Amino acid sequence: MMEFINGGVTAPKGFRASGICSGIKKNTAKNDLALIMADALCDAAAVYTTNRVKAAPVFLTKSHLSNGKARAILANSGNANACAPNGEENALRACEALSKAAGIAAEDIIINSTGVIGQPLPIEKIEAAIPLLAEKIKKISPENKEELLSGGDEAVLAIMTTDTVKKQAACTFKLGGAFDVTVGAIAKGSGMIHPNMATMLCFITTDCNISSGMLQKALSSAARRSFNRVSVDGDTSTNDMTAILASGLAGNPLIAEENEDYKIFAEALEKVCVSLAKRIAADGEGATKLITCRVTGAADEASAEKLSMSVTSSSLVKTAMTGADANFGRVLCALGYAGADFDPEAVDISFESAAGKIPVCKNGRGLAFDETLAKEILSRDAITITCDMNQKDGGFEAETYGCDLTCDYVKINGDYRS
Amino acid sequence: MMEFINGGVTAPKGFRASGICSGIKKNTAKNDLALIMADALCDAAAVYTTNRVKAAPVFLTKSHLSNGKARAILANSGNANACAPNGEENALRACEALSKAAGIAAEDIIINSTGVIGQPLPIEKIEAAIPLLAEKIKKISPENKEELLSGGDEAVLAIMTTDTVKKQAACTFKLGGAFDVTVGAIAKGSGMIHPNMATMLCFITTDCNISSGMLQKALSSAARRSFNRVSVDGDTSTNDMTAILASGLAGNPLIAEENEDYKIFAEALEKVCVSLAKRIAADGEGATKLITCRVTGAADEASAEKLSMSVTSSSLVKTAMTGADANFGRVLCALGYAGADFDPEAVDISFESAAGKIPVCKNGRGLAFDETLAKEILSRDAITITCDMNQKDGGFEAETYGCDLTCDYVKINGDYRS
Numbered sequence: 118m119m120e121f122i123n124g125g126v127t128a129p130k131g132f133r134a135s136g137i138c139s140g141i142k143k144n145t146a147k148n149d150l151a152l153i154m155a156d157a158l159c160d161a162a163a164v165y166t167t168n169r170v171k172a173a174p175v176f177l178t179k180s181h182l183s184n185g186k187a188r189a190i191l192a193n194s195g196n197a198n199a200c201a202p203n204g205e206e207n208a209l210r211a212c213e214a215l216s217k218a219a220g221i222a223a224e225d226i227i228i229n230s231t232g233v234i235g236q237p238l239p240i241e242k243i244e245a246a247i248p249l250l251a252e253k254i255k256k257i258s259p260e261n262k263e264e265l266l267s268g269g270d271e272a273v274l275a276i277m278t279t280d281t282v283k284k285q286a287a288c289t290f291k292l293g294g295a296f297d298v299t300v301g302a303i304a305k306g307s308g309m310i311h312p313n314m315a316t317m318l319c320f321i322t323t324d325c326n327i328s329s330g331m332l333q334k335a336l337s338s339a340a341r342r343s344f345n346r347v348s349v350d351g352d353t354s355t356n357d358m359t360a361i362l363a364s365g366l367a368g369n370p371l372i373a374e375e376n377e378d379y380k381i382f383a384e385a386l387e388k389v390c391v392s393l394a395k396r397i398a399a400d401g402e403g404a405t406k407l408i409t410c411r412v413t414g415a416a417d418e419a420s421a422e423k424l425s426m427s428v429t430s431s432s433l434v435k436t437a438m439t440g441a442d443a444n445f446g447r448v449l450c451a452l453g454y455a456g457a458d459f460d461p462e463a464v465d466i467s468f469e470s471a472a473g474k475i476p477v478c479k480n481g482r483g484l485a486f487d488e489t490l491a492k493e494i495l496s497r498d499a500i501t502i503t504c505d506m507n508q509k510d511g512g513f514e515a516e517t518y519g520c521d522l523t524c525d526y527v528k529i530n531g532d533y534r535s
Numbered sequence: 536m537m538e539f540i541n542g543g544v545t546a547p548k549g550f551r552a553s554g555i556c557s558g559i560k561k562n563t564a565k566n567d568l569a570l571i572m573a574d575a576l577c578d579a580a581a582v583y584t585t586n587r588v589k590a591a592p593v594f595l596t597k598s599h600l601s602n603g604k605a606r607a608i609l610a611n612s613g614n615a616n617a618c619a620p621n622g623e624e625n626a627l628r629a630c631e632a633l634s635k636a637a638g639i640a641a642e643d644i645i646i647n648s649t650g651v652i653g654q655p656l657p658i659e660k661i662e663a664a665i666p667l668l669a670e671k672i673k674k675i676s677p678e679n680k681e682e683l684l685s686g687g688d689e690a691v692l693a694i695m696t697t698d699t700v701k702k703q704a705a706c707t708f709k710l711g712g713a714f715d716v717t718v719g720a721i722a723k724g725s726g727m728i729h730p731n732m733a734t735m736l737c738f739i740t741t742d743c744n745i746s747s748g749m750l751q752k753a754l755s756s757a758a759r760r761s762f763n764r765v766s767v768d769g770d771t772s773t774n775d776m777t778a779i780l781a782s783g784l785a786g787n788p789l790i791a792e793e794n795e796d797y798k799i800f801a802e803a804l805e806k807v808c809v810s811l812a813k814r815i816a817a818d819g820e821g822a823t824k825l826i827t828c829r830v831t832g833a834a835d836e837a838s839a840e841k842l843s844m845s846v847t848s849s850s851l852v853k854t855a856m857t858g859a860d861a862n863f864g865r866v867l868c869a870l871g872y873a874g875a876d877f878d879p880e881a882v883d884i885s886f887e888s889a890a891g892k893i894p895v896c897k898n899g900r901g902l903a904f905d906e907t908l909a910k911e912i913l914s915r916d917a918i919t920i921t922c923d924m925n926q927k928d929g930g931f932e933a934e935t936y937g938c939d940l941t942c943d944y945v946k947i948n949g950d951y952r953s
Contacts, residue, residue, distance in 0.1 A: 170871030170879045170899070200867050200879070202900050234864025235901035309851055309868065350850040351769065352865070353872035432768040432850075433727055433948055440949025446652025447770070449618050450727065453588030454771035461588045461618070481588070482620050483653035524942035530851055531858025 118290055119385050121392070125285030127269035128301035129324040131156045131364030135253040135268045136275030139246030141195035141232070141239055148275035150243060151303075152215070152250050153190040153320055156259065158225060159362040161187035162333035164340045166357030172197050173204030174228040175358060177212070181224050185329030187362055188225040190320050191215055191247075194278050194305065198230040198238040199355040207240040214244045218251035227360045231305060231318055232278055234355060273303040276318055279529055280307045282400050286392045290385050292378045296369035298325045300385050304393040308402040308530060310349035311430065317344065319359040319393060325382055326365040327372040334375075335383040336361050343390035346422065346517040348430040349401035350526070359390075398429075398518035399499070403525030408438055409501045409518055414511040420457040421506075421515035427455030428502060429519030438500060438521040443468055443491035445477040448502060463507040470497035536708055537803050539810070543703030545687035546719035547742040549574045549782030553671040553686045554693030557664030559613035559650070559657055566693035568661060569721075570633070570668050571608040571738055574677065576643060577780040579605035580751035582758045584775030590615050591622030592646040593776060595630070599642050603747030605780055606643040608738050609633055609665075612696050612723065616648040616656040617773040625658040632662045636669035645778045649723060649736055650696055652773060691721040694736055697947055698725045700818050704810045708803050710796045714787035716743045718803050722811040726820040726948060728767035729848065735762065737777040737811060743800055744783035745790040752793075753801040754779050761808035764840065764935040766848040767819035768944070777808075816847075816936035817917070821943030826856055827919045827936055832929040838875035839924075839933035845873030846920060847937030856939040859913035861886055861906065863895040866920060881925040888915035 127134050132155055136148035163182055165175050181187065191211060198204050208228055216223040230238065253271075257264045273283045287301035306317030321336075340359050365371075372379050399407035410428040415421035428434055431451040437444040445466045452464065466478035472494045477486050494500070545552050550573055554566035581600055583593050599605065609629060616622050626646055634641040648656065671689075675682045691701045705719035724735030739754075758777050783789075790797050817825035828846040833839035846852055849869040855862040863884045870882065884896035890912045895904050912918070 168868065168871035169873075169875075169877060170867050197864070200864055200896070200899055200901060233862075234868060235862075235896065236864075237901075309865075311872075352849055352851045352868060355864075355868050355871060431770055432944075433770045436945050436948035439945055442950050444651075444653075446615070446618055446654075446773075447727075449588050450586065450652060450770060450773050453586035453773060454729075455587075457587075459587060478618070478653065481618055483618060483655075522945055524945050526850075527854050527857060527940055527942050527945065530854035532860050 119288050119388060121286065121288045124266050124287045124301060125269045125273055125303040126153050126301045126320060126322045127265040128287035129299040129322045129364065130366040131324055132322045133254050133257045133265060133268055134272035135250060136271035137246050137250045137253065139242045141193055141242060148271060149193055149195045150246055150250060151192045151272040151275035152254060153272060153322065154219065154254050155188050155362055155364055158186050158188050159364050160185060160327060160329040160332055161362050162329055162336045163358060163360035164337055166354055168353050168355050170200065170355050172199035172230060172356040174198055174208040174230050175356065177208045178227050178229065181226060186225060187227050188221045189215065190227040190360060192229045192276050192318060193243060194276050195232040196230060196236060196238050197232045197234045197356050199234045201235055201237050207238045210240050211243050214247040215251065218248040229318060229356060229358045231276060231356050276305040278305060278307060279402050280305050280400055284393050284396045286389045288385055288389055290381060292369040292381060296367050298367040298369060299323065300389050302389050302393060304397060306397040307400055308349055309352040309354040310347055310397060310401065311351045311353045317354060317357055317397060319344065321361040324364045324367040326367060326369045327363050327382060331372050331379055332361055332363055335386050338383060339387040339390040342387055343394040347394045347398045348426060348519050349398065351430050395518050398520050401520035402529045403523040404520030405498065405523060406438060406521050407499045407518065408520055409516055411501055411503045411516045412506060413514040414506040414508055415513045416508045416511050418513045418515055421513045423457045424452050424455045424504065425515050425517040427451045429517045432522055435522035438495060439523050441492050441495035443477055443495060448504065449478065452504060459506050459508055465505040465507060467503045468494050469501040469503060470494045470499060472497055537706050537806060539704065539706045542684050542705045542719060543687045543691055543721040544571050544719045544738060544740045545683040546705035547717040547740045547782065548784040549742055550740045551672050551675045551683060551686055552690035553668060554689035555664050555668045555671065557660045559611060559660060566689060567613045568611045568664050568668055569690040569693035570672060571690060571740065572637065572672050573606050573780055573782055576604050576606050577782050578603060578745060578747040578750055579780050580747055580754045581776060581778040582755055584772055586771050586773050588618065588773050590617035590648060590774040592616055592626040592648050593774065595626045596645050596647065599644060604643060605645050606639045607633065608645040608778060610647045610694050610736060611661060612694050613650040614648055614654060614656050615650050615652045615774050617652045619653055619655050625656040628658050629661050632665040636666040647736060647774060647776045649694060649774050694723040696723060696725060697820050698723050698818055702811050702814045704807045706803055706807055708799060710787040710799060714785050716785040716787060717741065718807050720807050720811060722815060724815040725818055726767055727770040727772040728765055728815060728819065729769045729771045735772065735775055735815060737762065739779040741781045742785040743781050744785060744787045745781050745800060749790050749797055750779055750781055753804050756801060757805040757808040760805055761812040764844065765812045765816050766844060766937050767816065769848050813936050816938050819938035820947045821941040822938030823916065823941060824856060824939050825917045825936065826938055827934055829919055829921045829934045830924060831932040832924040832926055833931045834926045834929050836931045836933055839931045841875045842870050842873045843933050843935040845869045847935045850940055853940035856913060856918060857941050859910050861895055861909035861913060866922065867896065870922060877924050877926055883923040883925060885921045886912050887919045887921060888912045888917060890915050
């Protein structure tokens, strides 16, 4: 019933987007400033990083969203505006420049930044680029699908830092058998990825008619099962944010409670978020493969999540995957220090990819297995590690997403600031 | 008053040690089996890994130490005897072989293993080597200092895995102005290092006359401030153990309560453990430098420890150190997700080494600093990151120890089993 379609934030009705190069990043003409504009005021919601050290735009967006309404999302890459001089003032100046250029209230703007922490935001460059960016958006005709899609592409390019692939997703589904609803999203994230009750940058739009309260509920739940289950390097960013705007233009009856329509919407939103979360993990800095850890038979969902995150976050599991080495002992070890109680003598483990599936551990003890087949399985670019905990009354499961750890991660991060 | 001296476990009176190659490791004639023997039954204590998945010898040692007495420590490298078939049986067989060869009770033996997880322990090789190893020890004369030291060297070589340097330490101090007491220790540890209320392998001897209860108290406290403050890769091993034997041969009045002598002994023990903990961090797999994070001005010691461990464990801080990049934003970020409450606007950060000291952050904001000097400071092989939290009534501090993250870590762990 739910169907993935082309595009990202401009797939739903009522949104335009674009990007521009304002010159924040050194020696490149790549886009660094993204704008997503709704045709009218939207219901809105967001989740934020739980890091005690938060970037200035995170505080400003929280304050702007206190009424559950927003009209635009403005984001730059190349500088996080975190722990930087005049951070609050510069975030506000960017909102004011957009307010003036686009004729919308500064309080209706969601703003964020991503990039290096601790350096002053080059606000003059951003202020100079904003009128041009607003102008680009105005020129996009809401009827011209190609222009809309290409504007969305410009926006996703503008929030990329060390990302090597564009991350966007969109899906459509029907509500009440009659109303076509679309959810679209763009995301960035490649390093400093270990979100906690929040996420890296992800901006979502929908034309669903839904209250900001229900939007917040659906977003928090989707983020918990998608972005909060990704780890690239165990570092929770100062700038994590996922925000959503709902234009209501699908025309469905307003969703204001947890009814059947809410469930359908929330499920679609979760699928879009999981799809992006997996792409973020697969594009982890220096990564060559996506590692999914599927924990089943756990005592509860929270335990399943802890156990699974411990495996995908382990440096030793990650480097074993780099070397396509079926070192399941490291998987058991990571389960053991996850902080969840379980009986080690009950655990079964297997490795799986497009090349096949191989059980390597039964009842907590190593099995004899075909090393050649194991190597072949682990040489593919998407690996699933399944850990069946087989706990008494253990019907709970969770999947988390990570990547291998390579020399390129070290190289990318050895000299990130220059 | 306390003085570091040459040697390790054979420095205190009443202990001999040796090592041998039993053939556990493939294609090498390196030692893989270590034995530390006391001349008579000792008071003993140990701390163990908190990993839910524990190696078989950890369980066996716990049971053997239930009476607070032990006579020998037997340890092999090359195989962890964890999650392996017949693990308990094989650990017991090794103790029985030593019992027979050395004429001591199997229950008086502390045993552990370190190496690859999940593969069967080659017990026949170990059983064959034990009589030869016991014979080597018998031949060492307790009066021949050179033989004692060289036997200690053989033992420390036998517990090394990916370690590149021998780790041993010993110190002497006086009790009651009259009795010369010595503490000696050997340790191994290079990867899978993130101990939690326990440690990697460390075996300690002393000739102090001290009850097993007081010994346990001093050891737990020393481990908490040394090995529990080291992280190489965030992975808590299945085999972590620190054990101590006290022969009582120094002749000091028995320490059976927390008196002045206890304090002097506990302080010396902590210094030996901290010295080894730093060497373990500096010799982390692939590491080129020791990173010490010193947190001051925290609200309590537990917060100081959490904040400091978060910085030394951060992949992004570690890779910045690899590249000698003064990216203090990553330090602030790691403080922020440590799980301790603090005011980000009060934090000062500086980098320091033998090349000098440079403040990089004041009141949570980046300072302009000399990048050339910073690069020079961070290019040395021992760096201290000082984070002054400046919290109200914040007189608490903690130091933790880590290392940089390099391509060599990835290479070492990409194919560890073969």
